[in-house]
Amino acid sequence: MSLKVTLVAYKNAGYQLLGLALVGLGIIGIVLPVMPTTIFFILALACFTRSSPKLTAWLLNHPRYGATLRHWQEHKVVPIKAKWFAGIGMLCGFVLLAMSSPSGWVLYMVAVIESSVMIYLLSRPSRPSQPKEKQISQQQVKILAASIAMLIHAVVLTVFIHQATSV
Numbered sequence: 001m002s003l004k005v006t007l008v009a010y011k012n013a014g015y016q017l018l019g020l021a022l023v024g025l026g027i028i029g030i031v032l033p034v035m036p037t038t039i040f041f042i043l044a045l046a047c048f049t050r051s052s053p054k055l056t057a058w059l060l061n062h063p064r065y066g067a068t069l070r071h072w073q074e075h076k077v078v079p080i081k082a083k084w085f086a087g088i089g090m091l092c093g094f095v096l097l098a099m100s101s102p103s104g105w106v107l108y109m110v111a112v113i114e115s116s117v118m119i120y121l122l123s124r125p126s127r128p129s130q131p132k133e134k135q136i137s138q139q140q141v142k143i144l145a146a147s148i149a150m151l152i153h154a155v156v157l158t159v160f161i162h163q164a165t166s167v
Helices: 003-031 038-049 053-060 066-075 080-099 104-123 132-166
Strands: none
Touching (some): 003 053, 080 104
């Protein structure tokens, strides 16, 4: 067996192990409300796509997540329901973080990361095919939603910083 074949086998095994670990994290995310699910399945799909057609087919044909993963793989679609759950989950997580009295830089870092993730999610289409005329109004909705998300983070952050400095 040549060195190239051996390295490819190790690479495939590594991707498969990483993909299975990501599926495990996704399963944990089903049970724990503060942990995401779909993103771990999307990352697992990326690993399986590079290493195992059988595991790729298994994920793409999953009864609950298969359609969402196929839409992501083919069109980079994030359903509206997923966007709402992500936004509400991030906001709840941020409020809980802020209530735990972390350092100011931690709050700012999490606010920036969560706002960036939300902007990215809102920039993805919500259905596999959307006509051009709807994309223009959708762009305006994305900007509005991103602005609202950043505003909510800023208000919550300001309230908690004010409470921390007044104590």
